[in-house]
Amino acid sequence: MSAAPEHVDVLIVGAGISGIGAACRLRERCPGKSVLILEARARAGGTWDLFRYPGIRSDSDMYTLGFPFRPWRGEKAIVDGASIRAYVEETARAHGVADRIRFKHKALRASWSSDEARWTVEAEAAGGTRHFTCAFLYLGSGYYDYDFGYRPEWQGEADFAGKIVHPQFWPEDLDVAGKRVVIIGSGATAVTLAPALAEQGAGVTMLQRSPSYVVSRPSRDSLVGKIGPRLTRWKNVLLGAWFFKRARTKPDRVRAAIRKLAAVDLPPGYDVDRHFNPTYNPWDQRVCLIPDADLFKAIGRGEVAVVTDRIARFTRDGVALEGGDELKADIVVTATGLVVKLLGGMALDIDGKSITIADHLSYKGAMLSDVPNLAVSFGYTNASWTLKSDLTARFVCRLLNHMDKEGAAIVTPVLGDAAIERKPMLDFSSGYVQRAQGHMPSQGTTPPWRVHQNYPRDVIALRFGKIDDGVMRFGRLTPAEDRVT
Structure with missing residues (x-):
């Protein structure tokens, strides 16, 4: 019973x-x-x-x-x-x-x-x-x-001799030190993973079909010690609401401001327009936040490379691109989104x-x-x-x-x-x-x-x-x- x-x-x-x-x-x-x-x-x-x-x-x-x-x-x-x-x-x-x-x-x-x-x-x-x-x-x-992350399938995956990992199911014992890692994606997960894997000793390439807006902000709020956490909360609420409204009403100005800020933290001569200037307007998709410009700094140190291209197929040694290049990889991370x-x-x-x-x-x-x-x-x-x-x-x-x-x-x-x-x-x-x-x-x-x-x-x-x-x-x-x- x-x-x-x-x-x-x-x-x-x-x-x-x-x-x-x-x-x-x-x-x-x-x-x-x-x-x-x-x-x-x-x-x-x-x-x-x-x-x-x-x-x-x-x-x-x-x-x-x-x-x-x-x-x-x-x-x-x-x-x-x-x-x-x-x-x-x-x-x-x-x-x-x-x-x-x-x-x-x-x-x-x-x-x-x-x-x-x-x-x-x-x-x-x-x-x-x-x-x-x-x-x-x-x-x-x-x-x-x-139980499931979004995971497109690409031609030739079975030929790849390395390991394919989705961030939602990260293996605890995965050692990336000394490995060539290709991260597929340009969203919040990808921009988080890239500098973190570089810190663990991986050679990292972030492969994106198209760019996302990436904005740096300090990991510490300098005002919290002066105004306290409650006022800091409201300060951040109002700034965020202002930024979103500004992005909706004056998208070209916000786009230009984000691009300018990115260019300051990226190496001189870096192709900002190709890799960090999306075709869509700010906040048509979520803006990616990086603390203390960690991704941009990793790019500047040569620890992370960003490639903007489409995947043609997987090969035994990595990923072949529609533009003709091949990215060598021991590990491919599919930071391709959620369901x-x-x-x-x-x-x-x-x-x-x-x-x-x-x-x-x-x-x-x-x-x-x-x-x-x-x-x-x-x-x-x-x-x-x-x-x-x-x-x-x-x-x-x-x-x-x-x-x-x-x-x-x-x-x-x-x-x-x-x-x-x-x-x-x-x-x-x-x-x-x-x-x-x-x-x-x-x-x-x-x-x-x-x-x-x-x-x-x-x-x-x-x-x-x-x-x-x-x-x-x-x-x-x-x-x-x-x-x-």
Whole structure:
């Protein structure tokens, strides 16, 4: 006979930054709510536990990537992945949520019952399948597939005598010292790996089909000692928002400024336009951050070479290019991107009917249209992930407290019959975003269905906006004809 499902008020999926942050906020602002976190992996940290490749580090400053309720107080603003994971774990312990995590519990399916006003979640765990029920489901499982990275196939791979590695699954025992390493890619992972592998003694070539925008910033914030971490956080928020708006409204000026800054740190006469001047506008894709110009300095020392060309095929000794050259390699690293997989791949159904999230609109970037008692944490693409994930957590706390005050058991952002123009949720030309368009929710063109990549605007909407806004429908656990009011 199977055990009865364990019930909690709020069930969180994912023990990374989103899930731990949400649990801490619930403890702080909804202390009467019981909370449980399901985590598929053996440790907390999410992204920062998964990725172990050399040089893995934050691509946002820690004063905005850190939790606002537990500000980052380290000396460095850009830090390694192990330090971030440790910070997430320490936060969980400090705020009393570490013992609420069930590790090695992979959530597979969530089923909503309107009659019971609860979700039933099926999870794969040691010893078999387990079931949990909750009044509210909070999905903090990130946006990409932990089991598979994006990996194109090239002609002739079987001929290559060396080793091919994807950064998402970096072998712990891989020794690169004295080896010729070709990194395929130009994004955040590639620009991180290149100088780190060079430090380990590899001869590194970064092979890119097309350039990305790469911006250097100091690994330490000189103002934090004077104004403190909280003001530093807001300083970085406002500067980031200004830079993004500037890039959107005056892209040519921003392009020229980024190019000029890169030229200062690169060797004299370096072909900046070929290797670091993309054809697209700034922030049409994410801008790559490098601390203390480490990539540019490694290029200047001759430790890293950048080649901009297309792959014709793999050979026994390396990679042949369409331009006619061949890059010799002992190891090829495919820093070719990720696979978007929302909700951790969970299946959802409402009253027995399967739903596809791509059919739904995002409500304030925090919930899904016509899906009751469910929140989805999705951070910013143009700023720190945590800025938005924390706003989502605080909004959910406000929502739950409002429901308690009104005696409501069910809350649903209802789209209704309004004719709303649908647009992609993410306005990015990056490959991983374009590949995922058919699997993501849409957004509208007006609030509350518009997804703003703008922290100050979201602060107003999520922290101070009306909960009962005419779109949210609240219901009690009563006969069906009276359920929605």
